Structures are given as C-alpha cells and as structure tokens.
Amino acid sequence: MSTVLLVHAKGGPPLGHVLSRTAARADVHLLALSALPPAVAGPATRRCASVTTPDDAVRSDLVSLIVSCAREVGADAVITFSEYAVVAVAEACEKLGLPGAGAAAALARDKRLMRSTWQRSGLPQPAFRPVATEADLHAAVNSLSCPVLLKAAWSAGSTAHQIIASPGEAAAAWARSRQVMAESAKLGYAELHVAEADADFVVEEIVSGTAADWFAEPGWGDYLSVEGVVADGVFRPVCLSGRMPTVEPFTERAGITPALLSPDAQDRVVDLARRAVDALGLRDCGTHTEIKLGPDGSMWLIETAARFGGAMTVPQIEEVFGLDLVGMLVDHLLGRPVAWPEQALTPAQARGAAGSLVVLAVDGRGEAWQGRRVWDFPVVASDVPLSPDSELSVVAESSLPDGSVVPVYDPAAGANTMAALCLLSAADARTVLRDFETLVDALPRVLPAAQSEEVPA
Numbered sequence: 001m002s003t004v005l006l007v008h009a010k011g012g013p014p015l016g017h018v019l020s021r022t023a024a025r026a027d028v029h030l031l032a033l034s035a036l037p038p039a040v041a042g043p044a045t046r047r048c049a050s051v052t053t054p055d056d057a058v059r060s061d062l063v064s065l066i067v068s069c070a071r072e073v074g075a076d077a078v079i080t081f082s083e084y085a086v087v088a089v090a091e092a093c094e095k096l097g098l099p100g101a102g103a104a105a106a107l108a109r110d111k112r113l114m115r116s117t118w119q120r121s122g123l124p125q126p127a128f129r130p131v132a133t134e135a136d137l138h139a140a141v142n143s144l145s146c147p148v149l150l151k152a153a154w155s156a157g158s159t160a161h162q163i164i165a166s167p168g169e170a171a172a173a174w175a176r177s178r179q180v181m182a183e184s185a186k187l188g189y190a191e192l193h194v195a196e197a198d199a200d201f202v203v204e205e206i207v208s209g210t211a212a213d214w215f216a217e218p219g220w221g222d223y224l225s226v227e228g229v230v231a232d233g234v235f236r237p238v239c240l241s242g243r244m245p246t247v248e249p250f251t252e253r254a255g256i257t258p259a260l261l262s263p264d265a266q267d268r269v270v271d272l273a274r275r276a277v278d279a280l281g282l283r284d285c286g287t288h289t290e291i292k293l294g295p296d297g298s299m300w301l302i303e304t305a306a307r308f309g310g311a312m313t314v315p316q317i318e319e320v321f322g323l324d325l326v327g328m329l330v331d332h333l334l335g336r337p338v339a340w341p342e343q344a345l346t347p348a349q350a351r352g353a354a355g356s357l358v359v360l361a362v363d364g365r366g367e368a369w370q371g372r373r374v375w376d377f378p379v380v381a382s383d384v385p386l387s388p389d390s391e392l393s394v395v396a397e398s399s400l401p402d403g404s405v406v407p408v409y410d411p412a413a414g415a416n417t418m419a420a421l422c423l424l425s426a427a428d429a430r431t432v433l434r435d436f437e438t439l440v441d442a443l444p445r446v447l448p449a450a451q452s453e454e455v456p457a
Contacts, residue, residue: 002026002334003049005075007066007089009033010188011156012081012307013314013326014397016040021326022079023047026334029073031066033085034188037397049073062193066092077333081286081314081326083109083156086306088193090285099333101230101306102283108306109191111153111202114280118301121279124272125301128204134174140203141170149249150174152181153200154191156310158251158414159184163206177201180412187416207300209292211245214265219433221245223302224259226273226289227309227317229325229340230282231332237270237344239321241313242429244436247362251414253440255309256355256432257316258347268297270344276301286329288313312356312395312423319354319425321345353429356395357436359420361409364440372450373406373443375399375419383446386435387426395421405450 004026008015015037022028030048044051050073054065066088070078078098080089086101087109093100107113112130119125129140131150141148141164150173152160160180162173181198184190191197209222221243228237242259246252261269273289286308292300308314314325323341332338361369377394386392399420400406406419422439426432 002076003029003074004330004334005029005031005066005070005073005078007031007033007078007080007082007085008036009080009082009085009192011083012310014312014395016043016397017315018081018326019044019047021324022330025327025330026076029069029075031069033062033192039396062088063091063095067095070096070098077330079330079333081307083305083307083310084190084192087191090306091193099284101285102281104281104283105285105306107280108282108304109154110200111151111303112200114303115202115204117279118276121275123275123279123301124299126204126207128202131201131203132199134171137170137174137201137203138167141167144203144205147206148203149206150177150201150203152177152198153202154194154197155181155184157189157416158246158249159189159416160412161249161251161414162412163249164203176412180416183413184416189416207292207294210295211293213295213297214293215242215260217430219244219437220260223290223292224269225255225309225313226270226291226344227313227325228273228277228287228289228344229329229332230277230285230287231338231340233283235274235277235287236340237273238323238325238341239317239345240266240269241309241316244433247360247409248366249411251360251411252358253360254355254357254436255311255313255316256429256436257313257320257353258345258350258429260347260429263346266344266346269299272299272301273304276304280304282306284333286325311358311398311421312354315423316354316356320350320352322351347429350429352425352427353432354423354425355429355432355436357422357424357439358415358418359399359406359422359443360418361406361444363444364437368409369406369444372408373447374450375404375406376402376448377420378402379446379448380439380443384439384442386424386438387431390424390426390431390435392439393423395423406447
C-alpha cells in the first residue's frame with residue numbers, strides 16, 4: 001500500500017474528515033505541527049501508522065523537518081490541508097521530487113505577491129499597496145481612496161482585518177492589527193514557515209459589491225468561492241459555494257453549497273477563477289478562489305489559496321455532489337487516475353444542499369449580543385425551529401465544549417472569536433440560507449445566560 005505523510009496544522013477542513021479519507025487511500029504517517037483536537041486524538045492513533053509531534057527546536061527549519069520525516073517513512077506523497085503549512089509542504093515536495101503545489105505556492109499565500117501577479121495579468125481586483133511599516137501604511141492610505149482595508153499578508157479567517165475610514169485612523173489600525181497577529185500566533189493561527197510573516201501587510205480599496213444582480217432572492221452575501229483543484233498544472237473547477245453577508249469588517253459567517261447562480265453567471269465566475277489560478281502557476285493542489293460580486297456583472301478577485309476551502313467546505317461538497325475531494329487529491333498525488341468533473345458542477349446536479357455556520361456573538365443585523373451567553377448545542381438543537389427536513393449538527397473539533405462562555409466578538413480578531421461551527425443539511429440551498437437566518441436570530445435568545453460577566457471566554 002502507498003504511504004502518505006500528512007502534515008497537520010491549524011485551519012483547513014476538520015482533521016477527522018481529512019484523516020479518514022486519506023487513510024482509506026494509503027498508510028498515513030501524521031506530522032502534527034499543532035495539537036490534535038481532543039475529539040480526533042484517539043482515532044488518529046488508531047488510523048495512523050505513526051504520529052509525530054516535533055519539539056520547537058526541530059520546527060525552526062520546517063522544510064527540512066518535513067523532508068526528513070517523509071524520507072524516514074518512505075512517503076510516496078506529502079500533503080497538507082492547512083493554510084499555514086502550504087508553503088513549507090510545497091517546498092519540501094520540491095526537494096523530495098514529489099508532486100505538490102510547486103514553487104509558485106507562495107504566490108497563493110502572500111497576498112502582496114498574489115495581487116502583484118494578478119496586476120501583471122490585468123485581472124480585476126481592488127487597488128492595493130504592500131505595507132511593511134506604519135509609514136508605508138500612511139503613504140498607502142493617502143494614495144488610495146478611503147475607506148480602505150488593512151490585511152495581514154499571511155493571515156487567514158479575516159484575522160487582523162481593519163477598515164480605515166480616514167487617514168487619521170491609520171495609526172490605531174496598524175497597532176491593533178500587529179497586536180492581533182501576535183495574539184493569533186500564540187493560538188497557533190500563524191504562518192509556520194516564513195520568518196517575520198506577521199509583519200507583512202497589504203492595504204486595498206474597498207469595492208462596493210452587490211448580491212442583488214446575481215441571486216434571485218435576498219439574503220446572500222456579495223461574494224462566493226470557486227472550489228477546485230490543479231492537476232498537472234491544469235485548473236479543474238469543481239463547484240461554487242455561496243455565502244451569507246459577512247460580519248463587520250469582513251468576517252465570514254456561513255458558507256453554503258451550492259451557490260444558486262444562473263448557468264451564465266456561474267460560467268463567468270468560473271472563467272475569472274480559472275484566469276486567477278492560471279496566473280499563479282500552481283501545479284498539483286486544491287484551490288479555493290474567493291470573488292467579490294459587483295453590479296452589472298462586475299467582479300473582483302479577493303484571493304486564491306493553494307488548498308481546499310476551510311471549515312466544512314470539503315465535507316459539504318462530498319455530501320451534496322458525492323465527491324471525496326480529499327481522497328481524489330491523494331489518489332492524484334499518488335499517480336492514480338482520477339475522474340475530475342469535466343466542468344464546475346451546478347445546482348441542478350446537487351443532491352440537496354449543505355452549509356456551515358460560524359457561531360459568533362453577533363446578531364443578524366451585525367450588532368453584538370446583549371450580555372454573555374453559554375454555548376450549549378443540545379439547547380440549540382431542541383429550541384431553534386428549523387425546517388422540517390433540515391438536520392443540524394455541531395463540528396466538535398472546531399467548537400468550544402458545551403458550557404463554555406461564548407467569546408465577545410472582536411472585529412479585528414475575526415474567526416478567532418468563534419464559539420462553534422455548525423453543519424446544516426437541507427433539501428436545497430434556499431432552505432439552508434433561511435434556516436441559518438433563523439439560527440442566527442435565535443442564538444442570543446435560546447442560549448443560557450452566563451452566570452457571571454467575569455467568566456473568561
């Protein structure tokens with residue numbers, strides 16, 4: 001049987017899902033760069049041929065560590081599904097002579113390089129400036145049209161995003177974003193390979209999106225993502241996932257598969273995603289391309305990642321379209337034939353719909369909850385009136401234990417202040433969207449009040 005070295009770090013699809021699908025294709029050796037979620041630690045020991053947790057000293061040269069581990073176990077493929085390990089794994093695969101994202105992986109990780117590459121290709125995106133110092137930020141804000149968005153170049157999950165409405169807000173935004181990046185690193189949500197990555201930022205103009213010109217009913221967000229893969233350098237789109245509107249500044253609340261676009265609109269979105277991925281020059285990896293939707297058919301690229309979408313995007317695709325993307329990518333990396341979709345799958349081909357909701361202490365209007373609440377999924381499951389055939393579950397490894405106080409939402413920290421991740425399956429995408437709206441409105445009402453405001457999140 002073939003051997004795969006799976007490099008685990010924070011972020012990406014749930015480890016339990018990834019591990020079970022990989023283990024069905026090969027013997028798995030797990031290199032754990034982040035602590036295993038308690039819900040997965042036991043199964044990981046049973047499913048893996050070995051589990052290695054390196055100490056900090058060895059992690060200082062991450063590429064060499066991955067290469068050494070791969071050679072030790074005789075790996076036929078090395079793979080990661082974490083944003084924070086993508087570049088290191090790509091470089092290790094290059095040294096090992098194994099298929100991977102390739103030398104261009106950093107272009108799909110560093111937002112400064114990504115935007116510069118797209119600019120040279122003439123692709124539509126917001127005006128931007130790379131930022132390395134506070135002085136750079138002041139110069140960028142003065143050269144762009146406010147409001148602008150300050151982003152950490154190597155972040156994920158909308159971490160350290162700051163809206164700057166006027167030049168006078170630049171200094172405070174810079175200080176706060178640097179602080180959030182430092183806090184995120186302590187939580188394990190930080191680039192693992194590039195030194196001083198937390199000091200790299202990009203600032204860009206905020207473009208005005210609209211969902212009304214793209215979706216037939218209200219409630220959808222003004223952006224979506226194209227899920228796909230690059231196999232032997234050829235981009236193969238799989239499907240589109242829609243969104244609910246973000247929470248200020250741009251924190252994702254929910255992703256829904258499939259996105260209910262017309263065939264013509266989907267074709268235009270996929271074409272832009274293809275041009276974006278092709279410009280980056282990726283070779284063998286999953287892709288996740290986010291696109292902002294504007295009026296009269298206009299679009300802007302947000303970003304592309306050299307890995308599959310995080311949260312429950314991959315399990316949603318498996319449920320709705322019957323495609324095990326993890327297993328298919330593992331097969332491809334091992335040199336086995338894979339039947340990728342001929343073109344992006346449409347809502348007409350979907351078997352129902354699925355969506356994942358990030359539980360944040362913010363209501364449907366974007367306002368913070370009044371008072372602290374305790375996360376209690378059994379209460380949510382029994383007290384929130386969802387559609388008759390809808391099924392709601394909680395993703396244990398991505399959620400706080402029942403009885404935990406829901407963190408106060410911090411706009412700068414983004415998904416770092418989530419309490420839980422829920423998965424909902426329904427007859428169609430419209431039902432998922434409506435049920436999520438019901439759920440968001442009901443949470444502050446049905447969740448128990450915290451006994452003390454002083455209880456830590």
